[in-house]
Amino acid sequence: MSFIKKIFHTKNYLCLYLNDGRELMVPAEFLRKACPCSLCRHQPARQKAKSLKVLDEDAQIASIKKIGNYGVQILFSDNHSTGIFSFDYLYQLILSNEFCKSSIKSR
Numbered sequence: 001m002s003f004i005k006k007i008f009h010t011k012n013y014l015c016l017y018l019n020d021g022r023e024l025m026v027p028a029e030f031l032r033k034a035c036p037c038s039l040c041r042h043q044p045a046r047q048k049a050k051s052l053k054v055l056d057e058d059a060q061i062a063s064i065k066k067i068g069n070y071g072v073q074i075l076f077s078d079n080h081s082t083g084i085f086s087f088d089y090l091y092q093l094i095l096s097n098e099f100c101k102s103s104i105k106s107r
Ligand SMILES: [Zn+2]
Pocket: 035, 036, 037, 038, 039, 040, 041, 080, 082, 083
């Protein structure tokens, strides 16, 4: 899927420019929690809750790497980088979150 025209990041947000002219911002801590890698997906719930508490204040985006037209790999400030966010997944995440939805701006 190639509805994303441009993608960049700040410490606290992943910013997406869509082909239809909309811009949107996804908070880093939200992405960190939604990391789709098997490590994060299969963490025991208790351990996860504990680590998320720490991450709430800490999670920032250190760098991103585009994976073709498919998605983006995000290196977080806690050195976690195994999650690849496909654009489809990102879009689903955005639609499932009120803040992200409300951040969508038309130009
Ligand atoms: Zn992960």
